[in-house]
Amino acid sequence: FVPCDFTGKKILITAGPTREAIDPVRYISNHSSGKMGYAIAEAAEKRGAEVTLVSGPVALLPPLGVETVRVESARDMADAVLGAMDTADIIIKVAAVADYRPADSRDKKIKKKDQTGEDLSINITENPDILRAVGKKKQHRFVAGFAAETNDLVENATLKMDRKNLDMIVANKVGVEGSGFEADTNKVTFLFRDGTRRDVPLMDKSAVAHALLDEIGIRL
Numbered sequence: 674f675v676p677c678d679f680t681g682k683k684i685l686i687t688a689g690p691t692r693e694a695i696d697p698v699r700y701i702s703n704h705s706s707g708k709m710g711y712a713i714a715e716a717a718e719k720r721g722a723e724v725t726l727v728s729g730p731v732a733l734l735p736p737l738g739v740e741t742v743r744v745e746s747a748r749d750m751a752d753a754v755l756g757a758m759d760t761a762d763i764i765i766k767v768a769a770v771a772d773y774r775p776a777d778s779r780d781k782k783i784k785k786k787d788q789t790g791e792d793l794s795i796n797i798t799e800n801p802d803i804l805r806a807v808g809k810k811k812q813h814r815f816v817a818g819f820a821a822e823t824n825d826l827v828e829n830a831t832l833k834m835d836r837k838n839l840d841m842i843v844a845n846k847v848g849v850e851g852s853g854f855e856a857d858t859n860k861v862t863f864l865f866r867d868g869t870r871r872d873v874p875l876m877d878k879s880a881v882a883h884a885l886l887d888e889i890g891i892r893l
């Protein structure tokens with residue numbers, strides 16, 4: 674039995690990594706597979722929501738019934754999210770956005786030292802913080818972020834929730850077997866702006882998605 678408790682709600686979800694081009698064949702990225710964000714999009718659609726999924730490059734099929742917008746870089750993701758947030762009731766930012774990008778992406782493939790005679794160095798510059806921008810203009814919307822942390826999970830995630838003006842943050846343990854990047858299961862703690870918290874046991878990402886939607890549903 675799946676409740677239709679999100680009927681009439683518009684949910685904007687991000688998933689996957691971003692890719693920041695060094696040259697036409699190389700990039701900076703991370704290990705996000707998109708599994709967690711796609712599981713939330715699929716669960717929300719099943720529960721009656723109208724879902725827009727802004728996805729970085731992943732190897733997953735778009736969930737049925739979900740409007741999927743594919744992007745590459747953090748700046749593309751920022752454009753898509755800020756463009757779609759006006760009509761959203763709920764925003765859930767699962768994507769692992771690259772914090773930095775090469776300052777000057779080359780338009781031709783960079784040659785090796787034996788051809789150029791020079792060591793390669795790449796200047797990097799900071800990407801926009803999409804969730805912070807969303808938090809600034811959230812108004813009535815319910816905004817949730819994720820924080821992948823190896824240590825001081827609750828402290829680090831709480832800082833991010835406060836800095837980005839979120840209603841909740843999902844503190845995601847990474848660096849342990851079966852949790853975080855690429856795994857089919859996840860170990861998370863839900864933290865809310867009012868100081869409450871819920872420790873969720875290790876479960877399938879689909880079960881984590883439903884537990885997250887249950888918590889958001891109560892607070893709408």
Ligand code: PMT
Binds near residue numbers: 709747766772845854
């Ligand atoms: O995709 P999977 O393989 O299933 O893995 C899932 C996951 C581990 C990627 C996911 O569960 C997760 O934890 N995502 C957050 C990754 C992270 O560490 O985010 P962060 O701490 O860099 O950022 C905190 C929040 O700000 C996130 O909601 C992020 O989307 C957002 N952010 C960060 C930087 C930036 N420039 N813009 C942002 O919007």
